[in-house]
Amino acid sequence: MLGLDRDEVINAVSLAWVDGQSLRTYRHAPNTGSRKSWAAGDATSRAVRLALIAKTGEMGYPSVLTAKTWGFYDVLFKGQPFKFQRPYGSYVMENVLFKISFPAEFHSQTAVECAMQIHDLLRAQGKSADDIKAITIRTHEATWWPCPCCSAA
Secondary structure (H helix, E strand, O other): OOOOOHHHHHHHHHHHHHOOOOOOHHHOOOOOOHHHHOHHHHHHHHHHHHHHHHHOOOOOOOOOOOOOOOOHHHHHOOOOOOOOOOOOOOHHHHOOOOOOOOOOOHHHHHHHHHHHHHHHHHHHOOOOHHHOOOOOOOOOOOOOOOOOOOOOO
């Protein structure tokens, strides 16, 4: 899309690999934070920036995955090559989960929906969120439908 030739694309991709990847720690306790709302945009902007840098002739690192000791496979896979879980095919397209309702991770969709239903119940009673003294959530897994905190189906 930016008019890069094959070598420039290889350089851009290797520049992305050489600096590592997301640890996702900001998406899980105890480090859950607001970064999860802008992480994808950040990753995208970095990709564009690296592509533009590669377009200017910045060198790439062709052995970023395979270099001994400091390559991706040695550092993160303890010397083992990457293995696909399944053959190339259409698995992802056939098993994709869509976040249709809210801009939140898939497993939290029902929790958001439940909160909105509770908001409607409070409003019907002439109350608001200010009337809530405490919320206790007991769970050991991701939240799924049916809503665990109300009888909505």
